[in-house]
Amino acid sequence: MTSCSWTIVGFDSAWTDKLTAPGAVCAIRSDAQRRRSSSEPQLATFDQALEFIAAERARCDVCIVALDQPTIVPNLTSMRPVDRVAASLISWLGGGVQPANRSKIGMFDDAAPVWRFKNRLGADDDPEAARSASSGLFLIEVFPALALPSLEAAYFGRLLAPRYNPEKRRRFRSPDWSRVSEAVRRHASMEIVPELALWAQKASSLAAPRKGDQDKLDAAICALVGLLWRTKTRNESIMIGDLETGYMIAPASAGVRSRLKLAALKSGVTIDGATAVAP
Structure with missing residues (x-):
């Protein structure tokens, strides 16, 4: 890969645009000497996210926006093919x-x-061009719930999805909040992003996190997914779907990849740009 500066912006958009319920953004950066830094996750509306991205774009050669929201939606009803494949795994985990x-x-x-x-x-x-480009602005679709069973092996198993959304009080589990935050801290440390690791460490100790705190945590996860997509070997991540009907990018452990491939084969959905084959 050409040595250049890049920024990954994680954006949890919250899907709708409400001033009272904004999403959140977070940036992970690398300069041309491969020294990494990050911003602290912050709440942001769509307009505020655009301003944030513009500022980050001005300081780097390559900017990748990892958005937690479908970016390609041609279907009038029902689900996109990629949603069906993702749902097969996430339903097994106990989510939706x-x-x-x-x-x-x-x-x-x-x-x-x-x-x-x-x-x-x-x-x-x-998204494939975003991996190796030496300049430009790119948008990729990511999904924290799809990333977590690969980022934290304890969440890969039947009904083992984390319950870390404090807005859903009856389902929220404080240990899951701490464990998801700790997973972000661990990966940020491994990827030498100390500011993000410190932020996640502090987040893990929140006694009563709010929805905005979860949005910030999801923005950090989005940024980490984009970072892994950009910097790791291709087989460590997966692309489900295509640029016509919609797609998602996620890190993929062996177990996650196997289940997603099987679901894609049944649904006729492409994996990594090719027709899925039995794992």
Whole structure:
């Protein structure tokens, strides 16, 4: 890979654009000498995220925005093919996948904020190009719930998905909050991003996290997913789906990859740009 400066912006958009319920952004950076740094996750609306990205873009050769929201939604109803594959794994883990289709007003209809965001961003949608580019602005779709069973092996198993959303009080589990935060801290430390590791360490000790804290944590996970996509070998991540019907990028342990490949084979969905074959 050409030595250049890059920034990964993790953006948990919260899907709709409400001032009272914003998403969050977080940046992981590398200069041309491969020295890494990061920003502290912060709450942000779509407009604020655009301002944040513009500032980051001005300081690097390559900027990759890892967005936790579907970026390609051509279907009018039901689920995208990639959603079905992701749901097969996440349902097994005990979680759920919200279907993305154009009938969801405020989320994916023609006037939805995500399309205004994409138009104003003007980024390249090609995730494979983002891995090796020496310049440019790229947008990739990621999904923290799909990343977590690879980032934290304890969450890979039947009904083992973490319950770390404090807004869902009856399901929220404080140990899961600490463990997910600790997973972010551990990976940030391994990838030599000390500021993010310190932030995650502090987040793990929050006695009563709020929804905004979870949005910040998810933004950090998005940034880590983008970092791994950019810097690790190709077989350590997976691309489910395509640029026509929609896709997701995620890190992929052997177990996660095997289950996703099997689900993709049943649904006729491509994996890493090719027709899925039996694992």
